[in-house]
Amino acid sequence: MERIDDIAGYVEDLARAAKAASRPLGFATNAERQAAVRAMAAALRSQADAILAANAEDMTAAEEAGVNAGLLDRLLLTPERIEGMAAGLEQLADLPDPVGRVLEHRTIDCGLDLSKVSVPLGLVAMVYEARPNVTADAAGICIRTGNACILRGGSIAQRSCVAIARVLADALAECGLPHEAVSIIETSDRAATGALMSLRGVVDVLIPRGGAGLIQRCVRESLVPVIETGTGNCHTYVHASADFDKARRIVMNAKTQRVGVCNACESLLVDEAVATAFLPQMLSELAAAGVTIHGDAVARAAATDVLDHFVDATEEDWGREYLSMDISVHVVSGLDEAIAHVNRYGTGHSEAIIAEDAEACERFLREVDASSVYANASTRFTDGGEFGLGAEIGISTQKLHARGPFAAEALTTYKYEIRGTGQVRP
Amino acid sequence: MERIDDIAGYVEDLARAAKAASRPLGFATNAERQAAVRAMAAALRSQADAILAANAEDMTAAEEAGVNAGLLDRLLLTPERIEGMAAGLEQLADLPDPVGRVLEHRTIDCGLDLSKVSVPLGLVAMVYEARPNVTADAAGICIRTGNACILRGGSIAQRSCVAIARVLADALAECGLPHEAVSIIETSDRAATGALMSLRGVVDVLIPRGGAGLIQRCVRESLVPVIETGTGNCHTYVHASADFDKARRIVMNAKTQRVGVCNACESLLVDEAVATAFLPQMLSELAAAGVTIHGDAVARAAATDVLDHFVDATEEDWGREYLSMDISVHVVSGLDEAIAHVNRYGTGHSEAIIAEDAEACERFLREVDASSVYANASTRFTDGGEFGLGAEIGISTQKLHARGPFAAEALTTYKYEIRGTGQVRP
Numbered sequence: 001m002e003r004i005d006d007i008a009g010y011v012e013d014l015a016r017a018a019k020a021a022s023r024p025l026g027f028a029t030n031a032e033r034q035a036a037v038r039a040m041a042a043a044l045r046s047q048a049d050a051i052l053a054a055n056a057e058d059m060t061a062a063e064e065a066g067v068n069a070g071l072l073d074r075l076l077l078t079p080e081r082i083e084g085m086a087a088g089l090e091q092l093a094d095l096p097d098p099v100g101r102v103l104e105h106r107t108i109d110c111g112l113d114l115s116k117v118s119v120p121l122g123l124v125a126m127v128y129e130a131r132p133n134v135t136a137d138a139a140g141i142c143i144r145t146g147n148a149c150i151l152r153g154g155s156i157a158q159r160s161c162v163a164i165a166r167v168l169a170d171a172l173a174e175c176g177l178p179h180e181a182v183s184i185i186e187t188s189d190r191a192a193t194g195a196l197m198s199l200r201g202v203v204d205v206l207i208p209r210g211g212a213g214l215i216q217r218c219v220r221e222s223l224v225p226v227i228e229t230g231t232g233n234c235h236t237y238v239h240a241s242a243d244f245d246k247a248r249r250i251v252m253n254a255k256t257q258r259v260g261v262c263n264a265c266e267s268l269l270v271d272e273a274v275a276t277a278f279l280p281q282m283l284s285e286l287a288a289a290g291v292t293i294h295g296d297a298v299a300r301a302a303a304t305d306v307l308d309h310f311v312d313a314t315e316e317d318w319g320r321e322y323l324s325m326d327i328s329v330h331v332v333s334g335l336d337e338a339i340a341h342v343n344r345y346g347t348g349h350s351e352a353i354i355a356e357d358a359e360a361c362e363r364f365l366r367e368v369d370a371s372s373v374y375a376n377a378s379t380r381f382t383d384g385g386e387f388g389l390g391a392e393i394g395i396s397t398q399k400l401h402a403r404g405p406f407a408a409e410a411l412t413t414y415k416y417e418i419r420g421t422g423q424v425r426p
Numbered sequence: 427m428e429r430i431d432d433i434a435g436y437v438e439d440l441a442r443a444a445k446a447a448s449r450p451l452g453f454a455t456n457a458e459r460q461a462a463v464r465a466m467a468a469a470l471r472s473q474a475d476a477i478l479a480a481n482a483e484d485m486t487a488a489e490e491a492g493v494n495a496g497l498l499d500r501l502l503l504t505p506e507r508i509e510g511m512a513a514g515l516e517q518l519a520d521l522p523d524p525v526g527r528v529l530e531h532r533t534i535d536c537g538l539d540l541s542k543v544s545v546p547l548g549l550v551a552m553v554y555e556a557r558p559n560v561t562a563d564a565a566g567i568c569i570r571t572g573n574a575c576i577l578r579g580g581s582i583a584q585r586s587c588v589a590i591a592r593v594l595a596d597a598l599a600e601c602g603l604p605h606e607a608v609s610i611i612e613t614s615d616r617a618a619t620g621a622l623m624s625l626r627g628v629v630d631v632l633i634p635r636g637g638a639g640l641i642q643r644c645v646r647e648s649l650v651p652v653i654e655t656g657t658g659n660c661h662t663y664v665h666a667s668a669d670f671d672k673a674r675r676i677v678m679n680a681k682t683q684r685v686g687v688c689n690a691c692e693s694l695l696v697d698e699a700v701a702t703a704f705l706p707q708m709l710s711e712l713a714a715a716g717v718t719i720h721g722d723a724v725a726r727a728a729a730t731d732v733l734d735h736f737v738d739a740t741e742e743d744w745g746r747e748y749l750s751m752d753i754s755v756h757v758v759s760g761l762d763e764a765i766a767h768v769n770r771y772g773t774g775h776s777e778a779i780i781a782e783d784a785e786a787c788e789r790f791l792r793e794v795d796a797s798s799v800y801a802n803a804s805t806r807f808t809d810g811g812e813f814g815l816g817a818e819i820g821i822s823t824q825k826l827h828a829r830g831p832f833a834a835e836a837l838t839t840y841k842y843e844i845r846g847t848g849q850v851r852p
Contacts, residue, residue: 023769027792106814112803114813121825122795200645204825219626220649225826246848253850343449365843366453369548377538377846386851387540387842388532399547399630399839400651401827413825416813417791420803422672424679425812 004187011195014183015150015202019123021178022148026120028177030097036175037144041089043171044136044164048082054163055132062156074130075157085136085164088391092144095390098408099146113419118412120146122204125196127152127218129210132160138209139168139182141393145411148181150203152196154210155188162186197222205411209394212321227402227410229394232262232349233321234379237338237364238278239355240271246376247354248282254352254378256289260323262395263350263382267318267328269338275331276302283310283329291325298331318345335360339367346370348397350379371397371404430613437621440609441576441628445549447604448574452546454603456523462601463570467515469597470562470590474508480589481558488582500556501583511562511590514817518570521816524835525572539845544838546572548630551622553578553644555636558586564635565594565608567819571837574607576629578622580636581614588612623648631837635820638747653828653836655820658688658775659747660805663764663790664704665781666697672802673780674708679804680778682715686749688821689776689808693744693754695764701757702728709736709755717751724757744771761786765793772796774823776805797823797830 004010028036044051055077062075104116124147126138135151142149153161165184173179185192197206200223207227208218218226236254238247254265270278279302283293287306294313295303303310317328318341332338342351352374353364361375372382384392384405393410396402402410430436454462470477481503488501530542550573552564561577568575579587591610599605611618623632626649633653634644644652662680664673680691696704705728709719713732720739721729729736743754744767758764768777778800779790787801798808810818810831819836822828828836 023793023795108807108812108814112807223646225651225824227826243848249848249850257851361845365845367449369449370841372842372844374844375846377844377849378851380851381534381538381844381849382842386534388534398651400653403839404842413829415796416798416808416830418798418800418803418807419787419791420801422669422675423803423807424675425683425804425806 004189007187007189007191008195008198010187011185011192012199012202014185015123015196015199017180018148018150018183019202021180022120022122024178025143025148025181026122026146028146030099032175032177033097033144033146034093036172036177037089037093037140039171039175040136040140040143040168041086041093043167044082044086044089047167048079051082051160051163051167052077052079054159058132058157058159065156067156071130071156075132075160077132077160081133085133088137089140092140092391095144095408098412103414110423111421112423115417116414117417118414121411121413123148123150123202124411125150125152125203125206125224127193127196127206127208127210127214129154129214130157132157132164134209135161135164135184136168139165141391141408141411143172143177143181145408147411148178149183150196151182151184152193153184158186158188193217194221197224200224207394227394227396227406228398229396230262231321231347231397232264232395233266233319233345233347234263234350234352235267235269235342235346236265236352236354236379237269237332237342238271238274239335239338239353239357239360240273241357241360242274242278242354243356244278244281247278248285250352250354250376250378251282252285252289254380255286255291255327256325257378257380259325261380262321263379264323265327265352265379266320266322267330267345269330269332269341271338272298272331272333275299279303279329280305286327289325291327293327293329295329296331299329321347335363339364343369348399349395350374350382352377352379371395430615433613433615433617434621434624436613437611437618438625438628440611441549441622441625443606444574444576444609445628447606448546448548450604451569451574451607452548452572454572456525458601458603459523459570459572460519462598462603463515463519463566465597465601466562466566466569466594467512467519469593470508470512470515473593474505477508477586477589477593478503478505480585484558484583484585491582493582497556497582501558501586503558503586507559511559514563515566518566518817521570521834524838529840536849537847538849541843542840543843544840547837547839549574549576549628550837551576551578551629551632551650553619553622553632553634553636553640555580555640556583558583558590560635561587561590561610562594565591567817567834567837569598569603569607571834573837574604575609576622577608577610578619579610584612584614619643620647623650626650633820653820653822653832654824655822656688657747657773657823658690658821659692659745659771659773660689660776660778661693661695661768661772662691662778662780662805663695663758663768664697664700665761665764665779665783665786666699667783667786668700668704668780669782670704670707673704674711676778676780676802676804677708678711678715680806681712681717681753682751683804683806685751687806688747689805690749691753691778691805692746692748693756693771695756695758695767697764698724698757698759701725705729705755706731712753715751717753719753719755721755722757725755747773761789765790769795774825775821776800776808778803778805797821
């Protein structure tokens with residue numbers, strides 16, 4: 001990477017050029033945008049060698065820096081992974097067009113013709129971490145929806161991300177759309193993210209995709225509106241009326257099917273009326289799967305067979321998103337305490353009740369304040385694909401604009417178009 | 427007002443109590459919320475004397491402090507204005523319920539039943555300035571939509587706002603809903619607004635209603651998501667194909683019908699091809715109405731009869747929202763320059779083209795990036811009532827969540843409710 005002295009100026013110039021490019025892109029037809037995304041896919045395939053070469057440099061540098069195996073795996077590109085990126089772009093091309101929908105249409109009293117029409121947001125910033133394939137996902141969804149994008153990959157993936165973005169931007173230009181509509185910040189200086197976050201009015205939305213540290217930095221510092229994603233301290237609550245087999249199967253799935261994801265279960269709540277009947281076998285199954293149990297005193301009493309997998313929970317455990325083979329276990333007096341606990345410690349992501357009592361299920365569904373609330377199912381279903389939304393961008397834990405899994409439509413806004421014949425306001 | 431030492435603690439306690447109150451309010455039925463809003467209207471009428479007495483104290487203090495006549499008028503309450511507030515609440519009661527709508531419903535592959543349902547946001551903060559009647563508007567729209575509110579009126583209106591809020595909260599409590607769901611900050615200490623803006627996770631949205639200074643402070647400092655409202659540097663662009671009579675009538679309406687409002691015209695753009703034909707009579711009409719013209723060199727040449735109402739425009743004029751009998755006038759080379767100028771200096775509020783050429787109108791409607799774009803009509807129509815949206819909360823100049831005039835629906839979000847029979851993710 002070349003050294004850049006004036007980081008803020010560099011980022012602002014890049015963003016302003018991308019914003020200018022967003023205008024012709026916003027007026028491109030659906031067919032033009034579809035063709036562009038397909039051309040981007042083809043270019044990834046034809047330029048795979050150059051991308052793999054850049055990735056090999058990132059891998060060497062990361063190995064030399066002693067980066068851990070999990071991160072190295074996320075960083076690695078292979079011919080198969082590049083094919084996956086290309087196929088993902090082709091799927092985006094096939095999505096229904098979210099732009100230009102007439103959301104409302106009416107003639108108002110004085111004869112004015114009023115249409116509310118969906119339009120692209122303009123310039124979308126995506127800030128992400130080690131996975132270079134996010135570059136293609138992010139650029140593809142933006143171009144498909146008529147938005148320009150400015151991308152900021154993680155420093156260990158810089159060469160890979162820049163190589164991918166250049167291939168995509170060149171393909172766009174060959175389709176007659178502006179090269180600058182896929183822009184990437186080509187420095188790993190941390191100040192660049194700060195500069196990006198200050199560009200309110202130029203950047204229309206900033207979407208961080210990554211760990212809690214990145215997301216919280218954006219939420220706290222950004223003047224550009226942020227869509228907050230990803231943190232999930234998800235609970236599964238076993239009500240006194242629960243079918244124990246069902247409950248155990250759901251908890252095991254929600255906790256262990258995949259542990260590093262935001263919709264995994266991090267906390268188990270159990271009604272005290274059934275704690276001694278339900279917990280021993282549940283905790284044994286968790287322990288047998290290699291899960292460490294962070295439990296309260298009642299859980300400890302039920303964990304006598306698996307004390308080697310048990311630690312006493314502290315207040316801090318109730319608020320933790322482990323993203324690992326750990327679970328907190330808390331016994332509650334009943335539905336009221338369960339709902340209060342979830343609303344206090346949850347992150348508004350995904351929450352589940354296991355109960356045969358329909359009234360208890362309906363109260364939990366209604367009173368828990370989260371994007372996705374389940375009765376008798378695993379929280380692992382919270383996903384744009386599972387919900388039938390198409391290509392998921394992320395899972396929003398905020399309430400404004402987009403909540404829960406969100407897709408292409410969240411990259412649009414609307415405008416009112418009003419056609420008159422000389423009307424003035426009386 | 428009593429003195430409060432720990433402002434941040436005071437505001438946080440108030441907000442947490444209001445948030446707790448938001449839960450029962452969120453589960454109240456439509457009929458219960460309607461009855462509550464009607465009871466609030468009745469209480470304003472029956473307690474009018476107490477409110478007028480508090481307002482008289484505010485008026486006396488403001489007069490002694492030398493507050494200007496315009497501000498005093500906004501501060502003043504009369505029996506008629508209280509009746510207006512009560513009638514406004516009754517209209518809110520009659521609005522269709524925006525809560526509990528099933529926005530989507532589907533059964534997903536594994537048999538899960540998925541519903542996307544509209545729900546209240548939770549706790550809404552409104553920060554406003556001198557007009558005490560905003561207290562009733564804001565509380566009414568929040569209760570109608572199942573939200574609790576925390577209000578922060580301007581310091582000169584403190585006694586009036588607190589008196590109104592107490593009457594409303596008492597009426598709510600008499601309906602069996604929590605008193606704390608209408609909470610008001612009872613100190614004029616400026617630090618209270620800062621404390622409110624820091625309560626991310628407790629306050630769900632902050633809506634500032636007032637001047638540009640207040641709004642920009644919220645946008646820059648708030649960690650709570652803000653709906654940015656109100657600033658309107660609105661343009662009217664007279665294309666070469668314009669009908670001059672229509673153009674003059676629209677410009678006079680947009681500029682002079684009411685000058686202190688955000689949808690008033692602040693800038694006139696004219697194609698150079700028609701500048702010498704169009705401008706002299708236009709500028710004379712503006713001058714005759716008492717408007718000061720901030721014009722460029724071409725405008726000056728057309729203003730020879732009205733030079734006493736003319737000043738040379740500086741670059742700064744193109745970005746100004748005068749909110750007064752002032753207008754900037756700029757001659758452009760044609761449609762491209764007009765669109766670029768509007769997109770550069772506009773605030774994304776309301777923009778108009780006057781043209782008989784339909785293609786020019788359609789390009790302007792499509793390419794101008796603003797909430798409300800007009801062909802051949804006055805920008806003064808940008809209003810929730812005119813657009814048929816019901817009770818307007820404000821006019822958003824941002825793109826996320828709500829754009830343009832927004833009403834009750836903007837105080838809702840949605841959740842996914844998923845009903846299963848033991849499903850786990852494969």
